[in-house]
Amino acid sequence: MGELAADKHVKYILAVEKRKDNFESAVLEHLRMNGAYWGLTTLDLLGKLDAVDSNEIIEWILKCQHESGGFAGNVGHDPHILYTLSAIQVLALFDKLNVLDVDKVSTYIAGLQNEDGSFSGDIWGEVDTRFSYIAICGLSILKCLDKINVERAVNYIISCRNVDGGFGCTPGGESHAGQIFCCVAALAITGALHYVDKDLLGWWLCERQVKSGGLNGRPEKLPDVCYSWWVLSSLTMIDRVHWISKEKLIKFILNCQDTENGGISDRPDDAVDIFHTYFGVAGLSLLEYPGVKAVDPAYALPVDVVDRIFFSK
Numbered sequence: 001m002g003e004l005a006a007d008k009h010v011k012y013i014l015a016v017e018k019r020k021d022n023f024e025s026a027v028l029e030h031l032r033m034n035g036a037y038w039g040l041t042t043l044d045l046l047g048k049l050d051a052v053d054s055n056e057i058i059e060w061i062l063k064c065q066h067e068s069g070g071f072a073g074n075v076g077h078d079p080h081i082l083y084t085l086s087a088i089q090v091l092a093l094f095d096k097l098n099v100l101d102v103d104k105v106s107t108y109i110a111g112l113q114n115e116d117g118s119f120s121g122d123i124w125g126e127v128d129t130r131f132s133y134i135a136i137c138g139l140s141i142l143k144c145l146d147k148i149n150v151e152r153a154v155n156y157i158i159s160c161r162n163v164d165g166g167f168g169c170t171p172g173g174e175s176h177a178g179q180i181f182c183c184v185a186a187l188a189i190t191g192a193l194h195y196v197d198k199d200l201l202g203w204w205l206c207e208r209q210v211k212s213g214g215l216n217g218r219p220e221k222l223p224d225v226c227y228s229w230w231v232l233s234s235l236t237m238i239d240r241v242h243w244i245s246k247e248k249l250i251k252f253i254l255n256c257q258d259t260e261n262g263g264i265s266d267r268p269d270d271a272v273d274i275f276h277t278y279f280g281v282a283g284l285s286l287l288e289y290p291g292v293k294a295v296d297p298a299y300a301l302p303v304d305v306v307d308r309i310f311f312s313k
């Protein structure tokens with residue numbers, strides 16, 4: 001409980017990064033590119049990104065690039081939009097976007113847009129508003145949003161808005177905090193937040209806070225640290241954070257730490273993992289917890305990294 005055991009979490013992440021083969025378990029080996037983004041962004045938010053060998057990581061990232069321009073979750077795996085964004089985000093962390101063939105990567109992402117403005121995750125065609133966010137976020141970081149039909153992309157996202165003010169995976173899909181983050185962040189990046197009913201959605205989001213102070217993803221569900229990101233970043237983007245208790249949420253996240261071995265779990269006394277460690281620290285960042293760098297709620301990158309992308313030469 002108490003306070004953030006930052007040094008323990010840094011040690012935990014470095015230990016997971018070191019175990020080159022996979023992180024946590026073989027299950028997640030195919031997600032290693034995501035794991036790199038979760039671990040390295042946490043290190044940067046805690047001011048310790050210089051604890052890793054960026055050249056070794058960048059070399060590995062480029063080995064995961066497919067001839068199509070997309071990135072896979074690990075060397076030799078199939079490319080997917082999910083891993084392509086993580087690769088772009090990690091290179092942005094290291095200020096190494098210049099190692100990319102931007103035209104090739106942006107063409108891969110733009111090629112996944114469908115006639116109705118939606119995006120597929122890969123060549124198998126699954127459509128989900130998650131992929132709309134990933135495409136818009138990735139192309140925005142590469143300054144290539146002009147390669148897609150932004151108006152159609154926004155229209156598709158709006159077509160997934162529900163009467164409760166939330167958003168689902170596809171039109172008519174049930175509102176879920178993960179999808180709400182993706183749709184609100186995509187609208188924020190494309191300057192289309194005026195399509196969101198901030199009071200209606202703010203109400204649905206603030207109702208996610210349960211007695212323990214934690215946030216859940218849907219009504220009646222258990223609280224989970226990763227919703228500290230999905231719900232809180234959405235509340236931040238629509239300027240309704242004051243509708244929840246920040247103090248109680250901070251206590252919930254700190255209560256999910258393993259202060260002995262480092263790492264943060266989804267809820268108190270569960271096993272820690274790199275995913276919840278990241279979303280816990282990123283949540284604390286949005287709650288302006290001392291000692292944690294500011295994170296951008298839409299790009300899910302440290303603010304200084306986003307500033308460097310858009311305001312440097």
Ligand SMILES: COc1ccc(S(=O)(=O)N2Cc3cc(C#N)ccc3N(Cc3cncn3C)C[C@H]2Cc2ccccc2)cc1
Nearest residue numbers: 023024027028031034035082178224226266273274275276
């Ligand atoms: C431990 O069982 C699992 C179950 C699923 C997955 S997963 O499909 O690969 N994935 C990524 C993920 C990674 C880790 C870690 N390390 C842990 C969990 C977790 N979940 C599951 C989860 C989180 N909160 C509650 N639940 C049940 C999200 C999921 C989907 C997702 C992928 C990428 C980006 C955002 C979300 C991995 C492990």
Ligand SMILES: [Zn+2]
Nearest residue numbers: 224225226266
């Ligand atoms: Zn979770």
